[in-house]
Amino acid sequence: MIELDGTGRVGDVVRLADGSDQVSVSATVAATIARVHEQAADLSSRYPTYGRTTGVGANRSTPVLSSDENYGMRLLRSHAADAGDPLDDRTVRAMLAARLMQLCVPGAGLDPAILDGLVRMLNQNALPKLLHYASIGTGDLAALAGTALTLIGERPATNPLTPMDPWGADSALPFMSSSALTVGRSCLAVAELARLERASSVIYMLSFLALDGNPSAFSAAAARAAAAPQVDTVAARLRSLFAGAGQLDHSPARIQDPYGLRVYPVAQASVVATLNSLVGQLERTLNTAQENPLFDPDGDQVVHHGAFYQASLSLGLDGTTLAMALTAPITHSRIRMLNDPETNGGNAFLAAVADGSSGLMMVEYVAAGAIAEIRAAAQPASVGTLVLSRGMEEDATFASQSALQLERSVAAYRVLLCCELVGALRLLRQRGLHERFSGIAGEAVALAAGLPWNDHDRDLRGDLAAAGALLDDLGRLLPEVEPVTPAGR
Template sequence: MIVLNGAGTIADVVALAERLDRVAVAPAILAAVTHAHEQADALSSRFATYGRTTGVGANRSTPVLPDDDTYGMRLLRSHAADAGDPLDGRTVRAMLAVRLVQLCVPGSGLDPQILGGLERMLNDDTLPELRHYASIGTGDLAALAGTALTLMGERPATRPLAPMPQWHADSALPFMSSSALTVGRSCLAVAELSRLERASSIIYTLSFLALDGNPSAFSAAAARAAAAPEVDAVAARLRSLFTGAGHPAHIPARIQDPYGLRVYPVAQASVVATLNSIVGQLERTLNTAQENPLFDIDGDQVVHHGAFYQAALSLELDGTTLAMALTAPITHSRIRMLNDPETNGRNPFLASAEDGSSGLMMVEYVAAGAIAEIRAAAQPASVGTLVLSRGMEEDATFASQSALQLERSVAAYRVLLCCELVGAVRLLRQRGLHQHFAGVAGQAMALTADLPWDDRDRDLRGDLAAAEALLDDLGRLVGDADQFS
């Protein structure tokens, strides 16, 4: 049981999204949210409060009458518009988990019973149907409004759900005032990328051993010379993997390797650095009350602000996709080396014979297609802008688009890594090295034992699918790769 106490983590979000655990709000947190709800009611009776005593957006100057009991429901209904394909359950659960974690930090002023409603949705897997198009980056309004309507029975859930009483203005806007869907999607993508990044080091090591690479590229001296964040850590990991492989007969084939082997520590360190940075930003966003308006209970004030403007998150997401676009061609370089007789010492494309067989030729093409997707997704979403609500919102960060682009990049990166893994394993087998390694490299080769052994020209779709299924397990062989799972 995950007991939320005001300090949620990406691991909590992933566990709840994957249905690996149940959730409950700590009694002390529920008491604090209840107190904030009572104080918010008192503050909004003294101060004009956006979305509670006034309209929203361009209607912010229009007062809402104190006896208007229908305003909260009208607000939710009008903001629930979305379109496109339905989101999958895993994504929806991630959003619900993020919103529940966020609401454990008092500040929204909403009814504490809503936290119990989110608990039930997650624990019973009773989900709202949410659709693809709606979010921009200043709040996932439609997704959260639709969730609210589902909690109250106005929209069907995926399973029977006892409806809550209808909400009032004290809870409608506060519940919607969040980027929980964007943050949830980002948490899932970051957790997956973290495993894939570590898997890439193992696959690199297998390629390195197969190609008789020169270990000076990841020496401590080379890492220091890079003068860049996380190169030391990546190089140290590679040294550990190489040394632990226990292959004393390894003799470098070249004085200086091609970039695919030589600059991997530097290029991959950019991914590690951006991952570390985005983890920090996501967990800050998870554990901060960002609702607008914010009820500052200690300060006895209603704060109208723009803290929900996800500029920092958008930049972190864009930076991560850019780092992946930087390192992806280096992976393709190794795939090319594995297929080239000048570097593999075997037939072109690791074919079974020199008779014009194509071998792994098309695997290079698949890898190139994945790189094209990563490059396309790396166009920064944060450079875009749009004016909405009669000029009230004159700039959107498009953080939600940045999250979608990271998802695309991660999916393509999986394909790219499985292409390299298929080639590295084939070359190690052809050289008779597949049973000669210890440590993590030996464990990795054991995991790949079920990959097809037939090197004749045939349909390789199954090989790539089987290799892709191994990537998460490979990633878990390294260090703290399971920190989010």
Template sequence: MIELGGSMTIDDVVALADRRDEVELPATVVDAVARLHQQAADLSTRYATYGRTTGVGANRSASIPPDDVDYGMRLLRSHAVDAGDPLPPRTVRSMLAVRLIQLCVPGAGLDPAILLGLQRMINDDALPQVLQYASIGTGDLAALAGTALTLIGERPASAALTPMAPWGADSALPFMSSSALTVGRSCLAVEELLRLERASSVIYMLSFVALDGNPSAFSPAAARAAAATQVETVARRLRALYADRADPERPPARIQDPYGLRVYPVAHGSVVASLWSLVRQLERTLNAAQENPLFDADGDQVVHHGAFYQASLSLELDGATLALALTAPITHSRIRMLNDPDTNGGNPFLAADAHGSSGLMMVEYVAAGAIAEIRNAAQPASVGTLVLSRGAEEDATFASQGIHQLERSAAAYRVLLCCELVGAVRLLRQRGIVTELTGVLGEALDLASALPRDDEDRDLRGDIATAEPLLDRLGQLI
């Protein structure tokens, strides 16, 4: 049971998205939200409060009469507009988990009953349907408005869910005022990429050993000379993996390796640094009350602000996507080395027969297609903005587009790693080096024993499909 309150992590979001745990609301959290709900009601009688005593967006100057009890529901219904294909249940769960975690940090001023309703929705897996195209800019309004209508019973849930009473203006906008869907999707993406980047180091070292690389590239001196964040972390990891050889005296094949082997610690250090920077930004966002307006209990005031403006998150998402685009070509370089008789010491494309056999030729083409997708997704979303709501939002960010692009990059990165793994294992087998590897590399080869051993020209789709589920397991080895 995950007890909310305090500092929650990406792992908590992923556990709830995967239904590996349930969520519990401590009474202290519910009480704190209830106290602020009462204080917010009083503050809204003394001060004009956006979305509560006024309209929203370009309607922010319109006053809402105190006796307009239907305004909250009208606001939810009008904002619950999305289109396209339904998002996967796991993605929807990540959004719900993020929103509940955020609401446990008092600031929204909404009814605490909503936290309990959201808790039931998560634990009972009674999910709203969220479609692909919705709001962009200052929050995931449509997805959260649709979630509210599902909690209230105006939209069906995926399982039985006792409907809540209609919401008032005290809760409608505060519940929607969040980028919970973008943050949830980002949590899932970065958790996957942290596994894949570790798998990349294992696969790199399999290629490195198969190609008799020069270990000076990840020596302590080389790492210090890079003067870049996380390079030493990667180099230390590679040195530990390189020690898992039964024949440590085998000399390197070259004085100076091609970039695919030589600059991996530097390029991959950038990936690691970008991912952990994204983790830190996500966890700050996850544990912050960013609703607009914000009710400041200590200052006894209503704060109208722009803290919800996800410029930092947008930049971090772009940074992770760009880091993958930076490292992808050197992965392709290693795949070319594995296929090249000048570096693999055998047949072109690791074919069984040198006389015109294609071997892994088309695996290199598949890898190139994956790189094209990564590069296409690397156009920075943070440079894009739109003017919305008759100019009320004159610079709405594309943070939600940033996570779409990172998800595309992650999927293509998986394919790229699969292509290298297939080639590295084939060359190790052809050279008879498999039995020389111990430790983590030995475990990696045990996992890779699922890959077909037939080197004759054949349909290789199954090889890549077999490699794909191995990546997450390889990433767990270090």
């Protein structure tokens, strides 16, 4: 059971999205949210309050009568429009988890019963049915409005769910005022990327050992010379993997390796650094009240603001995708080294015989296709904005698109790592090195023991699929380091 207390983590979102834990809200948080709900009612009776005593968007100057009991429901219904393909259940659960965590931080002023509704949705797996298109970087309005209509019973849930009473204006806009869908799916993407990033170092070490690489590239002195964040982290990881492999008689084949082996610590460090920064931004967003307006009972004010504008999140997502585009060609360089007779010491493309056989030639093409996808997804979405609602939102960001592009990059990166793993393991086997290693390198080879041994020309789709199934377990061989804590926000 995950008890939410206002300090949610990316890992909590992932566990709730996977359905591996139930969730509850701490009694202290519940009492605080109930108190702020009452205080918000008092504040909005004395001060003009956007979306509660006025319309929204370009209708912000239009007053809403206190006698209009249907305004909250009209607001939800009108904002629930979406289109496209359905979102998968895991993504929807991630959104619900993110929104529930955000609402545990007082400020929205909404009815505390809504938190109970989200808890029931998650614990009973009674999910809203949401579609792909609607979100921008100023709020996932349609997805959250659709969620509200599902809680109320106007839209069906995926499993039986006792409906709530209709909502008033005190809760409609505050619930929608969030980028929870963008945040939730970003949490899933960074968790997967963190595993793949660690797996990349394990696979790199298999390629390094197969190609008789020069360990000076990840020496402490080389890491210091890089003068860049997280290079020492990656280099220390590689030194540990290399030492653990137990190859005391290792003799480098070259005085200076090609970039695929030599600059990996520097290039991969950019992924680690941007990923850590993105995790920090996501956790700040999970644990901050960003609803517009915010209720500040201590200051006796209703705060109208632009803090929901997800510029930092969009930049963090784009930066991580760009870092992947930087390191992807370095991975391809190692794949080419594995296939090249000048560096593998055997046949071209690691073919079984030197008779013109293609061996792993097409695996190199598959890797190139994955890199093309990563590069296409690296076009920064944060440079794009749009004018909406009669100019009321004159510079709306595309943070939601940044999240989608990171998802695309992570999926392609998985394919790229599969290609390297298949080649590294084939060369290790051809050289008779596959039973020599201890430590994590030895564990990795043992995990991959089920990959086919047949090196003759054949359909390799199954090899790549089998390699893909191993990547998460390979990433788990290395310890997970949590870069950000709630206290460090």
